Amino acid sequence: MDTRFGLDRRVTLAGDFALAGGGVLPELTIAYETYGTLNANRSNAILVCHALTGDQYLASTHPITGKPGWWTRLVGPGKPVDPEHWFVICANVLGGCMGSTGPSSIDPRDGRAFAMRFPVITLSDMVAAQARLLDHLGIDCLAAVIGGSMGGMQALTWAVNHPARVKKVVAIATAARHSAQNIAFHEVGRQAIMADPNWAGGTYAPGKPPAAGLAVARMAAHITYLSEEGLTEKFGRRLQNRDTVSFGFDADFQVESYLRHQGLSFVERFDANSYLYITRAMDYFDLAEAHDGNLARAFAGVQARFCLVSFTSDWLYPTAESRRIVRALNAAGAPVSFVELESPFGHDAFLLDAPEMNRVVNGFLTA
Amino acid sequence: MTPPGITPIPLRPDLAAVAAAVPEGARVLDIGCGDGQLLAWLRDTKGVEGRGIELDAGDVAAAVGRGLAVVQGDADTDLGDYADDAFDVVILSNTLQAMQRPAEVLAQLVRIGRSAVVSFPNFGHWRVRLSLALGGRMPVTRSLPVSWHETPNIHFCTIADFEALADQMRLTVQSRTGLAAGQPVTLWPNLLADTGVFVLSR
Numbered sequence: 001m002d003t004r005f006g007l008d009r010r011v012t013l014a015g016d017f018a019l020a021g022g023g024v025l026p027e028l029t030i031a032y033e034t035y036g037t038l039n040a041n042r043s044n045a046i047l048v049c050h051a052l053t054g055d056q057y058l059a060s061t062h063p064i065t066g067k068p069g070w071w072t073r074l075v076g077p078g079k080p081v082d083p084e085h086w087f088v089i090c091a092n093v094l095g096g097c098m099g100s101t102g103p104s105s106i107d108p109r110d111g112r113a114f115a116m117r118f119p120v121i122t123l124s125d126m127v128a129a130q131a132r133l134l135d136h137l138g139i140d141c142l143a144a145v146i147g148g149s150m151g152g153m154q155a156l157t158w159a160v161n162h163p164a165r166v167k168k169v170v171a172i173a174t175a176a177r178h179s180a181q182n183i184a185f186h187e188v189g190r191q192a193i194m195a196d197p198n199w200a201g202g203t204y205a206p207g208k209p210p211a212a213g214l215a216v217a218r219m220a221a222h223i224t225y226l227s228e229e230g231l232t233e234k235f236g237r238r239l240q241n242r243d244t245v246s247f248g249f250d251a252d253f254q255v256e257s258y259l260r261h262q263g264l265s266f267v268e269r270f271d272a273n274s275y276l277y278i279t280r281a282m283d284y285f286d287l288a289e290a291h292d293g294n295l296a297r298a299f300a301g302v303q304a305r306f307c308l309v310s311f312t313s314d315w316l317y318p319t320a321e322s323r324r325i326v327r328a329l330n331a332a333g334a335p336v337s338f339v340e341l342e343s344p345f346g347h348d349a350f351l352l353d354a355p356e357m358n359r360v361v362n363g364f365l366t367a
Numbered sequence: 368m369t370p371p372g373i374t375p376i377p378l379r380p381d382l383a384a385v386a387a388a389v390p391e392g393a394r395v396l397d398i399g400c401g402d403g404q405l406l407a408w409l410r411d412t413k414g415v416e417g418r419g420i421e422l423d424a425g426d427v428a429a430a431v432g433r434g435l436a437v438v439q440g441d442a443d444t445d446l447g448d449y450a451d452d453a454f455d456v457v458i459l460s461n462t463l464q465a466m467q468r469p470a471e472v473l474a475q476l477v478r479i480g481r482s483a484v485v486s487f488p489n490f491g492h493w494r495v496r497l498s499l500a501l502g503g504r505m506p507v508t509r510s511l512p513v514s515w516h517e518t519p520n521i522h523f524c525t526i527a528d529f530e531a532l533a534d535q536m537r538l539t540v541q542s543r544t545g546l547a548a549g550q551p552v553t554l555w556p557n558l559l560a561d562t563g564v565f566v567l568s569r
Contacts, residue, residue, distance in 0.1 A: 339431070
């Protein structure tokens with residue numbers, strides 16, 4: 001049994017890890033899981049990249065929440081990404097808080113947590129860290145990289161930064177850049193965290209996090225993951241455990257109660273400084289930036305085939321952003337498939353039951 | 368290419384006529400490719416490198432499921448995204464009549480592709496003429512099976528009309544075929560053919 005493979009793995013790779021923004025980490029720890037078996041010629045590896053608040057518990061029970069893996073609708077027995085056939089890898093991103101090096105990690109140079117001394121990271125850095133993990137696992141080339149939302153941004157970055165290491169890219173509900181509106185919502189979340197006195201310049205003790213600020217950040221962000229139609233359908237103006245409004249500031253409405261619950265439960269499993277750093281990395285993301293805003297040129301050297309999926313009610317990373325990627329890939333001559341699927345559930349649709357998405361991904365992977 | 372021993376599913380006769388105009392190993396864009404039947408056939412039997420555009424999400428899913436590179440999109444608006452001469456052959460089969468601006472689409476076809484294969488239902492077919500002349504009703508025929516109020520087809524033309532448009536646009540007609548029930552007709556195609564298949568270039 002190779003100890004590099006399996007659930008709940010962690011590896012520390014010694015040596016400096018240089019970052020796109022100029023910072024250097026003295027070592028790199030990556031927490032990850034693998035599912036299935038790597039075949040003899042190492043050609044069946046699929047990397048699944050998680051979104052902003054996701055983690056490596058892709059298809060196994062989450063150690064804190066006890067909930068099933070976050071993408072068991074796509075990954076698992078009988079699903080398009082079936083560990084019976086594929087060797088599936090999912091790693092906690094650089095900057096995360098589930099075991100990979102991040103702001104809550106201890107800086108080995110002085111034995112204290114990095115906190116805000118952690119260097120600002122980018123999506124490219126996250127991908128570079130994953131590439132180091134693949135080196136460690138002995139995988140030269142991925143059969144596919146799959147991701148939704150920020151995971152899709154990583155998948156696209158993989159194809160651009162490591163063209164020879166990726167055969168197929170599945171990028172779902174994502175974009176090739178963060179828009180002004182995307183940045184704006186993230187800034188609201190960051191300011192909520194930093195306005196919480198417990199944040200203390202990022203030096204909070206593990207038992208005394210800026211819970212109120214982080215919860216508000218999550219509440220604001222969560223609205224962007226849903227749609228007006230979805231919210232109306234799910235909650236409408238219905239009241240929470242009462243017949244009339246209280247003429248006070250309790251969570252009178254079900255939607256308020258729901259958001260408060262989302263905020264509070266998020267605090268249990270996520271680190272506030274990680275939230276600052278990862279949202280910053282997303283805001284800095286613009287694949288075309290290094291090519292004078294010309295996305296087609298960013299894709300000029302890609303070797304992968306691409307499959308993009310968007311959802312009609314996703315206003316966080318709307319279909320127009322996927323189409324922009326498709327146009328650029330076409331202009332670059334890269335084989336690309338794209339479909340916009342009907343869904344009332346907003347951005348979150350990619351994590352919910354989406355039989356057509358599964359059909360597309362399955363067809364794309366097996367073809 | 369199809370491995371030996373596997374016979375590809377036979378094509379619909381009108382698609383077979385279109386496929387006949389596609390050389391081996393060509394780079395092909397099929398606009399309005401549906402579930403990708405023609406593209407898959409061309410890939411498996413002629414080794415073409417195919418791409419598709421299709422409006423219907425379910426058809427795109429089916430085509431991607433066949434391993435094809437198909438983008439959900441609208442030929443009326445999306446063709447401008449493709450580079451000049453990006454393909455050897457651009458196919459528009461049984462779709463022209465559903466376009467908002469057929470002439471603009473034709474101009475895009477011959478810009479994107481070195482040649483364009485266009486097939487369309489011939490509104491000059493005798494059944495159509497008969498239906499209008501004697502019945503006084505819009506025709507519902509084998510190649511035009513949907514009633515006027517439900518049809519996506521908004522720009523009907525006859526083979527002669529198409530010929531005139533190609534002439535007006537100064538396009539080179541490399542070949543023209545009239546089909547009746549899938550079989551080529553040489554006599555009076557504008558009267559006897561239910562489908563026209565043209566190969567055009569700039």
